[in-house]
Amino acid sequence: MQIRSDFDSGNIEVLNAGDPARVRLAIRKDFASDHFQWFHFLAEGLSVGERHGFTLENAAQSSYRNAWPGYQTVASYDGVDWFRVPTHFDEHGLHFELLAEQASARFAYFEPYLRARHAQLLVQALALPNVELLACGSSLQGRELPLLHVRGTASAPRKLWLIAQQHPGEHMAEWFMEGLIERLAQPDAELQQLLSQADLYLVPHMNPDGSFLGNLRTNAAGQDLNRAWQVPSAERSPEVLFVQQQMAGQGVDCFLDIHGDEEIPHVFTAGCEGNPGFTPRLDELEQEFRQRLVAAGEFQVAHGYPRDQPGQANLALACNWVGQTYDCLSFTLEMPFKDHDDSPQPRTGWNGARSKRLAGAVLSVLASMVQKLR
Numbered sequence: 545m546q547i548r549s550d551f552d553s554g555n556i557e558v559l560n561a562g563d564p565a566r567v568r569l570a571i572r573k574d575f576a577s578d579h580f581q582w583f584h585f586l587a588e589g590l591s592v593g594e595r596h597g598f599t600l601e602n603a604a605q606s607s608y609r610n611a612w613p614g615y616q617t618v619a620s621y622d623g624v625d626w627f628r629v630p631t632h633f634d635e636h637g638l639h640f641e642l643l644a645e646q647a648s649a650r651f652a653y654f655e656p657y658l659r660a661r662h663a664q665l666l667v668q669a670l671a672l673p674n675v676e677l678l679a680c681g682s683s684l685q686g687r688e689l690p691l692l693h694v695r696g697t698a699s700a701p702r703k704l705w706l707i708a709q710q711h712p713g714e715h716m717a718e719w720f721m722e723g724l725i726e727r728l729a730q731p732d733a734e735l736q737q738l739l740s741q742a743d744l745y746l747v748p749h750m751n752p753d754g755s756f757l758g759n760l761r762t763n764a765a766g767q768d769l770n771r772a773w774q775v776p777s778a779e780r781s782p783e784v785l786f787v788q789q790q791m792a793g794q795g796v797d798c799f800l801d802i803h804g805d806e807e808i809p810h811v812f813t814a815g816c817e818g819n820p821g822f823t824p825r826l827d828e829l830e831q832e833f834r835q836r837l838v839a840a841g842e843f844q845v846a847h848g849y850p851r852d853q854p855g856q857a858n859l860a861l862a863c864n865w866v867g868q869t870y871d872c873l874s875f876t877l878e879m880p881f882k883d884h885d886d887s888p889q890p891r892t893g894w895n896g897a898r899s900k901r902l903a904g905a906v907l908s909v910l911a912s913m914v915q916k917l918r
């Protein structure tokens with residue numbers, strides 16, 4: 545058997561692939577950082593009809609150890625249809641297996657969103673009559689960082705910002721953006737309502753270097769971008785600096801930062817309740833957004849992060865920094881690596897398609913609330 549990871553978002557180290565029933569592997573650390581959790585590799589030379597076993601032997605030392613209990617690895621024969629395979633975790637690692645139906649298969653932490661698809665998504669978006677490339681930043685390694693502007697019809701529109709995949713291993717975030725852009729291509733009454741009062745500003749992928757390098761958490765300098773919003777720098781976080789400069793030029797009336805969570809098997813949001821500038825108005829907006837999203841899509845409010853104490857928010861996070869700076873509704877939206885246990889789908893778990901549908905629901909919620917946002 546041959547194990548390869550020399551491609552976009554590939555990450556694996558082969559310890560010993562001599563026994564196909566127990567292939568010994570390890571996850572590589574993020575480039576320039578000690579974080580690790582994301583993996584993605586191709587196994588070739590599988591024996592069709594036979595069971596193959598794989599172990600990620602350093603899983604227990606990964607960034608989020610609690611990510612593994614209850615987690616099922618994703619696999620695909622064609623890179624299009626991804627399904628979960630039997631997986632269990634113990635102190636010796638993350639073990640998973642595949643009864644091979646074909647001679648090669650991919651395995652990953654989550655259905656990957658690749659750079660080639662990102663390029664197609666941009667073409668698709670820019671073909672829409674009301675979408676323009678407003679500006680294009682550059683990552684540390686020189687990958688492009690496009691900012692799309694979706695023009696509505698209002699003379700003084702609300703400015704709604706959505707950014708995705710600051711954490712490069714959270715591939716569900718760009719699937720979400722693809723769902724959003726696909727819905728923009730099919731304007732219905734709700735969408736027209738939204739665009740009659742708002743413009744959208746979209747950064748489909750904040751951390752292209754990290755994703756390409758197969759990182760979980762950081763960019764090419766080893767920087768966690770979602771801890772860089774208070775003091776971004778050209779040397780360590782030009783991706784954040786670019787978006788902040790563009791925000792300063794355009795203004796912000798609503799902000800959604802799209803992420804994936806390793807541990808919690810639910811879709812949820814984290815808000816700005818710990819910001820010094822949090823007000824009853826923002827509290828009401830947060831509650832209304834959450835309630836409407838429960839009704840509109842795969843979302844819930846019972847599970848999530850502990851709430852920040854008043855005034856104790858970490859303003860280095862995008863959600864808090866933007867909410868504080870622009871006095872606006874501002875959320876981190878988290879989708880699971882596991883499944884949304886409120887409506888489990890064992891074959892796929894949470895996946896790209898469900899991330900895309902959630903984006904459609906979020907647009908509906910924003911359409912219903914757009915008047916109140918400022």
Ligand code: ZN
Pocket residue numbers: 711714803804805
């Ligand atoms: Zn994240």
